[in-house]
Amino acid sequence: MGSIDIAVPNYNYGRYLDDCLDSILTQGVERLRVLVIDNASTDSSQAIARRRAAADPRIELRLRERNLGAHASFNEGIEWAQADYFAILCADDMLAPGALARAIAVMDARADIDMVFGETAFIGPDHVTAGDEAAKTGACEILGGPAFLEQFCRTGRSPVGGPTAVVRTTAQKRAGHYRSDLPHTDDVEMWMRLARSGNVARLDDVQVLARIHAGNQSAAVTNVHQWNLEMEKAFVSFFSNEGRTLPEADRLQKLARESLAVRAYWCAVSHFLRGEPGVRELLGFAFTRRPSLAILPPLGRLLARGDANQRIVATLRETFTRRRRPRVGRVSR
Incomplete structure (x- = not known):
């Protein structure tokens, strides 16, 4: 199984950070690194991150003294990534059980696939465990990059229903950084860039649990x-x-x-x-x-x-x- 690096951007999500890290570290992927990038949190986040890193060598930390914004964290993760595959998981979200193994297996088998995404389950602010959320149908649809972009433009919405996809690291570095002038659709634009140069795979399984709460960036967009x-x-x-x-x-x-x-x-x-x-x-x-x-x-x-x-x-x-x-x-x- 290929290796993967997961960047976890965080700002004042200490109440969610343990659950997020647990959902990553229990994925059963042997070659795994987690980089917690903290944006000068004022809550307990940095103390939690230090405690977790001291207990598990797979966790690395970059704890800022000054808040540089979310895009700086996303892009620092891209620069740091060295494994075969890469993903960004915000600290208030969680991976569904088996999500990484499913995505890695698809890209291990097909060198032409640069991105794998699945279903997203939206959860409330008090949801504390990833549980057994995945559908586990095993179904996988391969979309050519042009077909993915055609669907994107024809519907006017992203086929990726959530905030996280697993991508091939070389493709991510080729696509470049997230754009700070897109505060709400930076990921949407990135999916298009990735599809421009490679194929995409869609899994029927739930891959990500995205937490809905008043602090979400998307909460600022109300209609x-x-x-x-x-x-x-x-x-x-x-x-x-x-x-x-x-x-x-x-x-x-x-x-x-x-x-x-x-x-x-x-x-x-x-x-x-x-x-x-x-x-x-x-x-x-x-x-x-x-x-x-x-x-x-x-x-x-x-x-x-x-x-x-x-x-x-x-x-x-x-x-x-x-x-x-x-x-x-x-x-x-």
């Missing part, structure tokens, strides 16, 4: 319109840099822009029917990226979804129920 803007930044960054030399770069970038516009359009319709705010912003985004939407609704894209009928029925049912419900403070007669 669909903001996420569309952040996703657009990732596409623009990729196609302005590494992706600009792709044979179909112009078509793919147009496809991504139109996908985001269509999503904004149908979210605006849904918000309007439900009486929710944000309709104006969503329609403005949709019409500026695809002006024809002001005249012709994108029915084809909606009907192409496998769950289109269910989504339409659910939205109409919720709308009907909401409108029948009496207003608070109003006397029903």
